[in-house]
Amino acid sequence: MTVTDFDVRHIHLFQAHQDNASEPTWVREKREAAFRLLDELPWPVFEKMNITDWPWFQFQPFVAGRPVANRDELPQAVQMILKTYNQQAPTVVLENGDLIWEENTAALKDQGVLLVDLKRALIDHEALVQRFLFQGITGDHDRLIALQKNDRLLALSDAFWNGGLFVYVPKGVRVAEPIQLMITAHGDGTGLLPRLIVAIEEDSELTFIEHRLSDEETTTVHNGVSEVFVGAGSRLRFVSVQAFGRKTYDHTRRYGTVGPNARLEWVFGEVGNAQGAALTVSNLVGEGGSADVKMVSIGHGSEHHHFDLRNRHAAPHTESDVLAKGILLGAARHIYHVVTKIEKGARGSNGEQTARLMMLSSEARGDANPILLIDEHDVKADHAASVGYVDESQLYYLMTRGLSRKEAERMLIFGFLEPVISEVPVESVQTYLYEAIERKFMQ
Amino acid sequence: MAKPVLKIEGLHVAIDGREIIRGLDLTVQGGEVHAIMGPNGTGKSTLAQALMGHPRYEVTGGSVTLDGEDILSMEVDERARAGLFLAMQYPSEVSGVKTSDFLRAAINARRGEGKEIPILQFIRKLDAAMKALEMPQEMAGRYLNEGFSGGEKKRNEILQMKMLEPRIAILDEIDSGLDIDAIRIVAEGVNSMLSEELGVLMITHYQRLLNYIRPHFVHVMMNGRIVKSGGPELAERLEAEGYDWLKEELGITFEQEDADTTVRQEA
Numbered sequence: 001m002t003v004t005d006f007d008v009r010h011i012h013l014f015q016a017h018q019d020n021a022s023e024p025t026w027v028r029e030k031r032e033a034a035f036r037l038l039d040e041l042p043w044p045v046f047e048k049m050n051i052t053d054w055p056w057f058q059f060q061p062f063v064a065g066r067p068v069a070n071r072d073e074l075p076q077a078v079q080m081i082l083k084t085y086n087q088q089a090p091t092v093v094l095e096n097g098d099l100i101w102e103e104n105t106a107a108l109k110d111q112g113v114l115l116v117d118l119k120r121a122l123i124d125h126e127a128l129v130q131r132f133l134f135q136g137i138t139g140d141h142d143r144l145i146a147l148q149k150n151d152r153l154l155a156l157s158d159a160f161w162n163g164g165l166f167v168y169v170p171k172g173v174r175v176a177e178p179i180q181l182m183i184t185a186h187g188d189g190t191g192l193l194p195r196l197i198v199a200i201e202e203d204s205e206l207t208f209i210e211h212r213l214s215d216e217e218t219t220t221v222h223n224g225v226s227e228v229f230v231g232a233g234s235r236l237r238f239v240s241v242q243a244f245g246r247k248t249y250d251h252t253r254r255y256g257t258v259g260p261n262a263r264l265e266w267v268f269g270e271v272g273n274a275q276g277a278a279l280t281v282s283n284l285v286g287e288g289g290s291a292d293v294k295m296v297s298i299g300h301g302s303e304h305h306h307f308d309l310r311n312r313h314a315a316p317h318t319e320s321d322v323l324a325k326g327i328l329l330g331a332a333r334h335i336y337h338v339v340t341k342i343e344k345g346a347r348g349s350n351g352e353q354t355a356r357l358m359m360l361s362s363e364a365r366g367d368a369n370p371i372l373l374i375d376e377h378d379v380k381a382d383h384a385a386s387v388g389y390v391d392e393s394q395l396y397y398l399m400t401r402g403l404s405r406k407e408a409e410r411m412l413i414f415g416f417l418e419p420v421i422s423e424v425p426v427e428s429v430q431t432y433l434y435e436a437i438e439r440k441f442m443q
Numbered sequence: 444m445a446k447p448v449l450k451i452e453g454l455h456v457a458i459d460g461r462e463i464i465r466g467l468d469l470t471v472q473g474g475e476v477h478a479i480m481g482p483n484g485t486g487k488s489t490l491a492q493a494l495m496g497h498p499r500y501e502v503t504g505g506s507v508t509l510d511g512e513d514i515l516s517m518e519v520d521e522r523a524r525a526g527l528f529l530a531m532q533y534p535s536e537v538s539g540v541k542t543s544d545f546l547r548a549a550i551n552a553r554r555g556e557g558k559e560i561p562i563l564q565f566i567r568k569l570d571a572a573m574k575a576l577e578m579p580q581e582m583a584g585r586y587l588n589e590g591f592s593g594g595e596k597k598r599n600e601i602l603q604m605k606m607l608e609p610r611i612a613i614l615d616e617i618d619s620g621l622d623i624d625a626i627r628i629v630a631e632g633v634n635s636m637l638s639e640e641l642g643v644l645m646i647t648h649y650q651r652l653l654n655y656i657r658p659h660f661v662h663v664m665m666n667g668r669i670v671k672s673g674g675p676e677l678a679e680r681l682e683a684e685g686y687d688w689l690k691e692e693l694g695i696t697f698e699q700e701d702a703d704t705t706v707r708q709e710a
Contacts, residue, residue, distance in 0.1 A: 415539025
């Protein structure tokens with residue numbers, strides 16, 4: 001698939017969108033510039049996995065969501081998941097990028113917290129949005145981990161992004177309940193290209209949960225970009241559950257900017273059935289900042305997924321920690337590419353990473369690539385990585401007590417993942433992950 | 444329920460094509476405690492693992508039945524559910540799996556779907572068993588055998604036995620690496636279970652354990668066979684005089700010094 005295959009219809013749709021949208025000039029210009037560059041820009045590199053022939057350009061852009069008047073009108077799948085989550089928490093549902101439902105959001109407004117459809121926010125809070133939108137994207141030109149400031153899939157989002165959410169927490173505000181976001185797609189062949197901004201100012205606190213889903217039998221192309229900003233002394237927990245259906249292609253980018261003495265905790269539950277590539281970058285730009293990544297993944301069938309996790313220490317006394325664990329069934333393939341980079345001058349920093357993949361089938365394939373790039377002397381850094389089959393002597397031991405092989409495998413899988421899942425800060429998400437993993441394992 | 448009967452006839456077992464057990468006959472019934480003794484490398488642990496169904500141990504001849512059922516055609520877990528239990532010399536450490544969760548799953552696997560043990564009953568049973576084995580309560584919440592001392596692992600094996608209530612229990616060197624106090628506790632744990640409903644096959648290198656768990660029958664294994672059987676007095680003579688007199692009496696040249704030890708380490 002090359003850009004030249006990109007249906008001419010998309011050009012018309014792009015132009016029509018440009019003509020109709022009431023977007024600020026700087027946003028329109030960004031779209032146009034990105035659109036022009038689509039042909040020229042290189043593909044992003046996901047080590048050891050070729051994603052260039054996936055149908056990233058075969059989607060219907062700018063398909064609107066369908067607003068609902070009450071919760072019962074939401075798609076069944078969304079309702080079912082909402083029921084498993086916190087019923088009191090502020091909750092927003094985006095369909096095809098449009099905000100179609102919100103509940104329990106009134107109290108936030110009293111605190112000055114903004115939880116707004118991104119397109120709406122560009123009208124009502126343009127100056128504020130402009131401080132963040134497109135500002136968190138960073139490149140890194142280290143010869144070992146080339147990450148371009150711009151590439152074809154990022155430009156595709158810049159040109160065709162369709163809605164999203166703007167979350168803003170003012171200085172000194174601690175949001176008590178987690179903010180919950182459902183991202184869902186509607187329509188066969190729909191392009192789901194949301195942009196998400198989560199910005200919390202200094203001395204504030206927020207737990208944000210996004211749950212991304214699509215229909216199992218509907219073709220969906222997801223290309224989502226999140227930019228996250230954590231102000232001085234603040235703490236943001238960003239929990240993301242991927243529960244896309246098997247006909248979804250998922251390209252996910254997340255960029256975190258962590259200020260002085262701030263803390264960003266990412267939690268990723270990769271339990272969906274999509275083919276995908278996900279890159280998460282945490283830029284530690286303020287002294288004393290820290291980033292933490294917890295990830296679990298489970299792959300089965302012929303799922304291929306690349307997970308690229310990067311922590312970049314660009315200020316003194318910054319810390320990062322990655323703990324990622326995955327299970328591979330069937331002929332699934334997961335790649336964990338974990339990069340810890342400590343820039344010159346980031347003295348007293350500490351970067352740690354652990355990446356482990358457990359395979360239960362001889363056809364499954366896992367790769368864990370731990371990479372440490374250290375340009376400063378006075379630092380600590382550590383990595384551990386392993387890829388291996390489920391331990392036969394442990395299986396035997398459990399089976400000698402009467403557990404069937406399947407049950408014994410199940411115990412070992414959950415035992416393997418438990419140290420990660422037990423760290424997930426929201427109990428309802430823990431429960432969801434356990435159940436989703438169980439379902440996939442039993443299939 | 445009828446008394447359990449484990450019947451081993453003409454058993455041959457090979458590891459990686461090498462025959463370790465070469466024609467072994469033994470019957471263990473409910474209410475009986477059998478001790479199998481013998482020098483290192485004579486196939487004692489091989490017998491234990493082969494009875495349980497360890498995949499590396501290939502049965503090349505003979506038959507084994509439990510209550511008349513052919514267990515050699517059963518999977519490992521089926522043997523366990525039929526009532527066979529093996530207390531291992533080197534139990535696995537299983538990170539992330541809590542001892543209590545594992546025990547409950549194992550009990551329920553044995554009971555079958557729809558007949559799961561009520562949670563309160565399980566907790567009471569677990570508390571009582573742990574108290575009897577002088578295990579601190581918090582051990583039930585720890586990951587299975589992870590970071591347990593040698594003695595704690597052995598106690599945990601007996602704890603599992605108490606919880607699972609097997610019909611035939613094979614105890615593979617449950618005394619190895621234990622001090623006297625720990626041996627006493629572990630042995631009391633076993634003794635408290637002895638009844639017509641349980642047959643015990645106890646493998647040990649030392650006579651010492653037999654002071655705490657009194658066997659009805661003592662068998663000596665050499666070169667993959669039982670070469671002599673008797674009562675507790677046989678064990679006492681072995682302790683006092685070693686195995687040489689027996690080798691001489693039977694005209695046995697000893698082979699395979701390390702076979703058993705090596706395989707156990709790997710298992």
